[in-house]
Amino acid sequence: MSAPDLFDTHAHLHFPDFADDLDAVLERARKAGVRRMVSVGTNVETSRQAIGLAVREPDVWATAGVHPHDAAEADEEDLTEIERLASVESVVAIGEIGLDFFRDLSPRDAQARVFRRLLGVARGAGKPVVVHCRDAHDEVLAILAEERVQDVGGIMHCFSGDVDAARRCLDLGLHLSLAGPVTYKNARALPEVARFTPADRLVVETDCPYLPPEGHRGRRNEPALIAITAACVAALRGEPLERFAARATENAVRLLGL
Ligand SMILES: [Zn+2]
Numbered sequence: 001m002s003a004p005d006l007f008d009t010h011a012h013l014h015f016p017d018f019a020d021d022l023d024a025v026l027e028r029a030r031k032a033g034v035r036r037m038v039s040v041g042t043n044v045e046t047s048r049q050a051i052g053l054a055v056r057e058p059d060v061w062a063t064a065g066v067h068p069h070d071a072a073e074a075d076e077e078d079l080t081e082i083e084r085l086a087s088v089e090s091v092v093a094i095g096e097i098g099l100d101f102f103r104d105l106s107p108r109d110a111q112a113r114v115f116r117r118l119l120g121v122a123r124g125a126g127k128p129v130v131v132h133c134r135d136a137h138d139e140v141l142a143i144l145a146e147e148r149v150q151d152v153g154g155i156m157h158c159f160s161g162d163v164d165a166a167r168r169c170l171d172l173g174l175h176l177s178l179a180g181p182v183t184y185k186n187a188r189a190l191p192e193v194a195r196f197t198p199a200d201r202l203v204v205e206t207d208c209p210y211l212p213p214e215g216h217r218g219r220r221n222e223p224a225l226i227a228i229t230a231a232c233v234a235a236l237r238g239e240p241l242e243r244f245a246a247r248a249t250e251n252a253v254r255l256l257g258l
Protein backbone atom coordinates (compact mmCIF):
# COMPACT_ATOMS: atom_id res chain seq x y z
CA MET A 1 0.00 0.00 0.00
CA SER A 2 1.24 3.52 -0.81
CA ALA A 3 2.23 5.97 1.93
CA PRO A 4 -0.65 8.05 3.32
CA ASP A 5 -0.98 11.63 2.07
CA LEU A 6 -0.63 13.59 5.31
CA PHE A 7 -1.07 17.31 6.02
CA ASP A 8 0.19 18.79 9.31
CA THR A 9 -2.17 21.76 9.54
CA HIS A 10 -0.59 23.28 12.67
CA ALA A 11 3.13 23.28 13.46
CA HIS A 12 5.58 25.84 14.82
CA LEU A 13 8.56 24.89 12.66
CA HIS A 14 10.11 28.33 12.95
CA PHE A 15 10.41 28.04 16.76
CA PRO A 16 13.94 27.85 18.25
CA ASP A 17 13.25 24.21 19.22
CA PHE A 18 13.93 23.30 15.56
CA ALA A 19 16.77 25.74 14.87
CA ASP A 20 19.53 23.12 15.01
CA ASP A 21 18.05 20.36 12.87
CA LEU A 22 15.12 21.73 10.85
CA ASP A 23 16.33 20.16 7.59
CA ALA A 24 16.39 16.70 9.20
CA VAL A 25 12.94 17.32 10.74
CA LEU A 26 11.50 18.27 7.33
CA GLU A 27 13.18 15.26 5.72
CA ARG A 28 11.65 12.86 8.27
CA ALA A 29 8.24 14.48 7.70
CA ARG A 30 8.46 14.00 3.92
CA LYS A 31 9.57 10.38 4.36
CA ALA A 32 6.53 9.77 6.61
CA GLY A 33 4.19 11.02 3.86
CA VAL A 34 3.68 14.58 5.14
CA ARG A 35 3.39 16.52 1.89
CA ARG A 36 2.13 19.79 3.36
CA MET A 37 2.73 21.70 6.60
CA VAL A 38 1.48 25.00 7.98
CA SER A 39 3.84 26.89 10.28
CA VAL A 40 1.72 28.98 12.63
CA GLY A 41 2.65 32.46 13.87
CA THR A 42 1.94 33.58 17.43
CA ASN A 43 2.97 37.27 17.28
CA VAL A 44 4.47 39.67 14.74
CA GLU A 45 7.98 38.27 15.04
CA THR A 46 7.04 34.59 14.80
CA SER A 47 4.56 35.31 11.99
CA ARG A 48 7.41 36.89 10.00
CA GLN A 49 9.60 33.87 10.75
CA ALA A 50 6.84 31.50 9.60
CA ILE A 51 6.51 33.45 6.35
CA GLY A 52 10.29 33.30 5.85
CA LEU A 53 10.17 29.53 6.17
CA ALA A 54 7.18 29.24 3.82
CA VAL A 55 9.00 31.26 1.18
CA ARG A 56 11.99 28.89 1.47
CA GLU A 57 10.23 25.50 1.57
CA PRO A 58 7.81 24.49 -1.20
CA ASP A 59 5.66 22.30 1.10
CA VAL A 60 5.36 24.79 3.99
CA TRP A 61 2.76 27.57 4.26
CA ALA A 62 2.39 30.21 6.98
CA THR A 63 -0.18 31.97 9.13
CA ALA A 64 -0.02 35.41 10.74
CA GLY A 65 -1.64 36.14 14.07
CA VAL A 66 -1.34 36.97 17.75
CA HIS A 67 -1.77 34.13 20.25
CA PRO A 68 -3.94 34.95 23.30
CA HIS A 69 -0.80 34.53 25.47
CA ASP A 70 0.79 37.38 23.49
CA ALA A 71 -2.33 39.60 23.39
CA ALA A 72 -1.29 41.91 26.24
CA GLU A 73 1.95 42.74 24.42
CA ALA A 74 0.30 43.50 21.08
CA ASP A 75 -0.09 47.24 20.44
CA GLU A 76 -1.83 48.98 17.55
CA GLU A 77 1.33 48.92 15.45
CA ASP A 78 1.56 45.13 15.84
CA LEU A 79 -2.06 44.60 14.83
CA THR A 80 -1.60 46.83 11.78
CA GLU A 81 1.48 44.78 10.85
CA ILE A 82 -0.50 41.52 11.13
CA GLU A 83 -3.09 43.11 8.85
CA ARG A 84 -0.34 43.82 6.32
CA LEU A 85 1.10 40.29 6.62
CA ALA A 86 -2.39 38.84 6.11
CA SER A 87 -2.23 39.75 2.43
CA VAL A 88 1.12 38.00 1.81
CA GLU A 89 0.65 35.15 -0.67
CA SER A 90 2.15 32.35 1.48
CA VAL A 91 -0.10 33.32 4.42
CA VAL A 92 -3.03 30.91 4.17
CA ALA A 93 -4.87 31.82 7.39
CA ILE A 94 -5.03 34.30 10.25
CA GLY A 95 -3.94 32.76 13.54
CA GLU A 96 -3.42 31.53 15.91
CA ILE A 97 -5.97 33.74 17.60
CA GLY A 98 -8.47 33.03 20.35
CA LEU A 99 -8.84 32.86 24.11
CA ASP A 100 -6.90 30.89 26.71
CA PHE A 101 -8.56 31.01 30.15
CA PHE A 102 -6.53 27.98 31.27
CA ARG A 103 -3.18 29.72 31.53
CA ASP A 104 -4.52 33.32 31.49
CA LEU A 105 -1.12 34.71 30.46
CA SER A 106 -2.78 37.90 29.15
CA PRO A 107 -5.71 39.70 30.81
CA ARG A 108 -8.99 38.37 29.43
CA ASP A 109 -10.15 41.73 28.04
CA ALA A 110 -6.87 42.07 26.11
CA GLN A 111 -7.32 38.53 24.71
CA ALA A 112 -10.86 39.34 23.58
CA ARG A 113 -9.86 42.69 22.04
CA VAL A 114 -7.07 41.15 19.92
CA PHE A 115 -9.23 38.15 18.98
CA ARG A 116 -12.06 40.37 17.67
CA ARG A 117 -9.70 42.70 15.86
CA LEU A 118 -7.93 39.84 14.03
CA LEU A 119 -11.23 38.17 13.13
CA GLY A 120 -11.95 41.46 11.37
CA VAL A 121 -8.57 41.28 9.65
CA ALA A 122 -9.40 37.75 8.44
CA ARG A 123 -12.73 38.94 7.02
CA GLY A 124 -10.95 41.83 5.30
CA ALA A 125 -8.34 39.50 3.79
CA GLY A 126 -10.90 36.83 2.93
CA LYS A 127 -8.77 34.19 4.65
CA PRO A 128 -9.82 31.54 7.20
CA VAL A 129 -8.81 31.62 10.86
CA VAL A 130 -6.88 29.23 13.11
CA VAL A 131 -8.52 29.40 16.53
CA HIS A 132 -6.87 28.56 19.86
CA CYS A 133 -9.33 27.84 22.66
CA ARG A 134 -8.61 26.59 26.17
CA ASP A 135 -11.25 26.52 28.88
CA ALA A 136 -13.16 29.25 27.04
CA HIS A 137 -15.53 27.49 24.63
CA ASP A 138 -18.61 29.59 25.47
CA GLU A 139 -16.73 32.88 25.12
CA VAL A 140 -14.85 31.83 21.95
CA LEU A 141 -18.02 30.59 20.26
CA ALA A 142 -19.93 33.79 21.17
CA ILE A 143 -17.20 36.00 19.70
CA LEU A 144 -16.85 33.83 16.57
CA ALA A 145 -20.60 34.10 15.96
CA GLU A 146 -20.68 37.87 16.56
CA GLU A 147 -17.69 38.40 14.27
CA ARG A 148 -19.30 36.26 11.54
CA VAL A 149 -16.62 33.61 11.26
CA GLN A 150 -18.91 31.80 8.81
CA ASP A 151 -17.83 34.37 6.19
CA VAL A 152 -14.27 33.01 6.14
CA GLY A 153 -14.34 29.62 7.88
CA GLY A 154 -11.58 28.28 10.01
CA ILE A 155 -10.06 25.55 12.13
CA MET A 156 -10.60 24.96 15.86
CA HIS A 157 -7.03 23.84 16.42
CA CYS A 158 -6.11 21.12 18.90
CA PHE A 159 -9.77 20.69 19.66
CA SER A 160 -10.16 19.90 23.36
CA GLY A 161 -13.90 20.10 23.99
CA ASP A 162 -16.69 17.55 24.15
CA VAL A 163 -19.24 16.50 21.53
CA ASP A 164 -21.56 19.36 22.43
CA ALA A 165 -18.79 21.95 21.90
CA ALA A 166 -17.85 20.14 18.66
CA ARG A 167 -21.43 20.40 17.42
CA ARG A 168 -21.52 24.13 18.16
CA CYS A 169 -18.24 24.67 16.26
CA LEU A 170 -19.54 22.69 13.29
CA ASP A 171 -22.75 24.76 13.32
CA LEU A 172 -20.57 27.86 12.85
CA GLY A 173 -19.05 26.24 9.76
CA LEU A 174 -15.71 25.49 11.40
CA HIS A 175 -13.42 22.52 10.86
CA LEU A 176 -12.11 20.60 13.87
CA SER A 177 -8.46 19.65 14.17
CA LEU A 178 -7.31 16.79 16.37
CA ALA A 179 -3.78 16.67 17.76
CA GLY A 180 -1.69 14.33 19.95
CA PRO A 181 -4.09 14.35 22.94
CA VAL A 182 -6.58 12.15 21.03
CA THR A 183 -3.98 9.35 21.33
CA TYR A 184 -3.58 9.66 25.10
CA LYS A 185 -5.02 7.15 27.55
CA ASN A 186 -6.79 10.06 29.23
CA ALA A 187 -8.22 11.42 25.96
CA ARG A 188 -11.55 12.22 27.66
CA ALA A 189 -14.21 13.10 25.02
CA LEU A 190 -11.81 13.20 22.06
CA PRO A 191 -12.37 9.63 20.76
CA GLU A 192 -16.09 10.39 20.70
CA VAL A 193 -15.41 13.68 18.90
CA ALA A 194 -13.24 11.81 16.35
CA ARG A 195 -16.17 9.50 15.57
CA PHE A 196 -18.83 12.23 15.65
CA THR A 197 -17.24 14.81 13.32
CA PRO A 198 -18.33 14.56 9.66
CA ALA A 199 -15.56 13.34 7.34
CA ASP A 200 -15.50 16.61 5.41
CA ARG A 201 -14.88 18.74 8.52
CA LEU A 202 -12.00 16.94 10.22
CA VAL A 203 -8.27 17.68 9.91
CA VAL A 204 -5.19 16.71 11.96
CA GLU A 205 -2.14 18.52 13.30
CA THR A 206 0.89 18.10 15.54
CA ASP A 207 1.10 21.57 17.19
CA CYS A 208 4.80 20.67 17.36
CA PRO A 209 7.08 21.15 19.26
CA TYR A 210 4.23 20.66 21.77
CA LEU A 211 1.85 17.76 22.47
CA PRO A 212 3.67 14.68 21.11
CA PRO A 213 1.41 11.64 20.62
CA GLU A 214 1.40 8.62 22.94
CA GLY A 215 4.73 6.83 22.89
CA HIS A 216 6.64 10.11 22.45
CA ARG A 217 5.43 12.09 25.43
CA GLY A 218 7.97 14.19 27.29
CA ARG A 219 9.97 14.74 24.10
CA ARG A 220 9.86 17.29 21.27
CA ASN A 221 7.04 16.70 18.81
CA GLU A 222 7.59 16.99 15.03
CA PRO A 223 5.50 16.72 11.83
CA ALA A 224 6.52 13.10 11.05
CA LEU A 225 4.60 12.04 14.17
CA ILE A 226 1.31 13.23 12.62
CA ALA A 227 1.20 9.69 11.19
CA ILE A 228 0.53 8.33 14.70
CA THR A 229 -2.33 10.75 15.39
CA ALA A 230 -3.85 10.18 11.94
CA ALA A 231 -3.68 6.39 12.40
CA CYS A 232 -5.36 6.71 15.81
CA VAL A 233 -8.21 8.88 14.44
CA ALA A 234 -8.67 6.60 11.42
CA ALA A 235 -8.91 3.57 13.74
CA LEU A 236 -11.44 5.33 15.98
CA ARG A 237 -13.55 6.04 12.89
CA GLY A 238 -13.11 2.52 11.55
CA GLU A 239 -11.53 3.79 8.33
CA PRO A 240 -8.32 2.74 6.56
CA LEU A 241 -5.54 5.28 7.29
CA GLU A 242 -5.01 6.05 3.59
CA ARG A 243 -8.63 7.00 3.07
CA PHE A 244 -8.89 9.07 6.24
CA ALA A 245 -5.59 10.87 5.54
CA ALA A 246 -6.56 11.64 1.94
CA ARG A 247 -9.84 13.17 3.03
CA ALA A 248 -8.35 15.19 5.91
CA THR A 249 -5.75 16.54 3.47
CA GLU A 250 -8.42 17.38 0.91
CA ASN A 251 -10.39 19.28 3.60
CA ALA A 252 -7.36 21.36 4.61
CA VAL A 253 -6.31 22.03 1.02
CA ARG A 254 -9.81 23.28 0.20
CA LEU A 255 -10.23 25.41 3.33
CA LEU A 256 -6.77 26.99 3.08
CA GLY A 257 -7.04 27.50 -0.69
CA LEU A 258 -3.76 25.75 -1.56
ZN1 LIG B 1 -2.74 26.87 20.24
Ligand SMILES: [Zn+2]
Nearest residue numbers: 010040096207
Ligand atom coordinates in the same frame (compact mmCIF):
# COMPACT_ATOMS: atom_id res chain seq x y z
ZN1 LIG C 1 0.02 26.27 18.19
